[in-house]
Amino acid sequence: MKVAIFGASGGTGSLLTERCLGAGYEVTALLRSPEAFPFRDRVRPIEGSAFDGDAVRRTVDGADVVLSALGARSLKKEDVLERAVPLIVEAMRDTGVRRIVALGSAGALDDSLSKQPAYRRWIVQSIVYKTLLKWPVASQRAQWRTLSASGLEWTMVMPPMLTNSRARGHCRIDGDALPRNGSRISRSDVADFMMQQIDNPQWIGKGVYIAW
Numbered sequence: 168m169k170v171a172i173f174g175a176s177g178g179t180g181s182l183l184t185e186r187c188l189g190a191g192y193e194v195t196a197l198l199r200s201p202e203a204f205p206f207r208d209r210v211r212p213i214e215g216s217a218f219d220g221d222a223v224r225r226t227v228d229g230a231d232v233v234l235s236a237l238g239a240r241s242l243k244k245e246d247v248l249e250r251a252v253p254l255i256v257e258a259m260r261d262t263g264v265r266r267i268v269a270l271g272s273a274g275a276l277d278d279s280l281s282k283q284p285a286y287r288r289w290i291v292q293s294i295v296y297k298t299l300l301k302w303p304v305a306s307q308r309a310q311w312r313t314l315s316a317s318g319l320e321w322t323m324v325m326p327p328m329l330t331n332s333r334a335r336g337h338c339r340i341d342g343d344a345l346p347r348n349g350s351r352i353s354r355s356d357v358a359d360f361m362m363q364q365i366d367n368p369q370w371i372g373k374g375v376y377i378a379w
């Protein structure tokens with residue numbers, strides 16, 4: 168299996184890379200700083216930015232599947248997904264790569280929180296999403312729009328807050344909305360779930376919420 172990974176140096180992306188290498192997959196990773204990447208000798212590194220269409224195309228070309236755990240390194244307006252995901256989609260179309268599993272977030276859609284208690288929904292939607300998480304949520308909404316219009320075999324995995332704790336090996340999964348009172352999940356469990364989606368057709372063309 169040949170896998171192209173975006174965001175491989177990030178919290179979730181490095182766990183994805185580790186799992187892909189452990190599974191014996193051939194990994195191509197787009198990296199802004201390959202010299203700092205712990206798995207640099209075990210992947211095919213492409214040095215560059217996800218805002219560079221040529222570097223994105225070279226990363227995707229020849230892959231069986233694309234995994235993305237891209238995101239801004241801050242809560243400020245960085246437009247990482249707004250700029251990078253259209254380039255990834257375009258490169259996949261041009262090179263004939265069909266499958267992408269992308270890390271999104273539970274705030275991506277209007278009805279994402281429809282299963283939450285009313286007070287929690289109000290606090291998150293009326294306060295948190297309008298202040299602290301304003302730009303990350305806008306980016307995830309943009310990612311959703313781009314993937315859902317892509318015509319590709321896409322899956323957007325939508326967790327709430329990510330933690331660095333160890334995998335529990337189980338989580339709640341819902342195709343309609345974030346599971347009730349789901350507020351956290353570890354990056355390890357998210358990486359495991361994303362790996363399972365590589366050849367699982369169940370969530371193709373859909374978003375899927377996961378939470379402890």
Ligand SMILES: NC(=O)c1ccc[n+]([C@@H]2O[C@H](COP(=O)([O-])OP(=O)(O)OC[C@H]3O[C@@H](n4cnc5c(N)ncnc54)[C@H](OP(=O)(O)O)[C@@H]3O)[C@@H](O)[C@H]2O)c1
Pocket residue numbers: 173174175176177178179180197198199200215216217218236237238239240247270271272273303326327328329330354
């Ligand atoms: N944090 C949370 O609680 C939370 C909750 C739900 C969803 N999410 C979403 O999950 C995703 C991943 O989160 P994370 O915390 O695992 O990631 P992270 O540690 O912030 O890593 C982000 C990755 O994106 C890469 N990146 C950013 N801009 C890039 C560019 N222009 N070109 C190439 N690579 C670029 C970074 O590369 P560098 O190493 O070069 O910086 C890094 O590998 C994000 O989209 C985030 O919105 C986060």
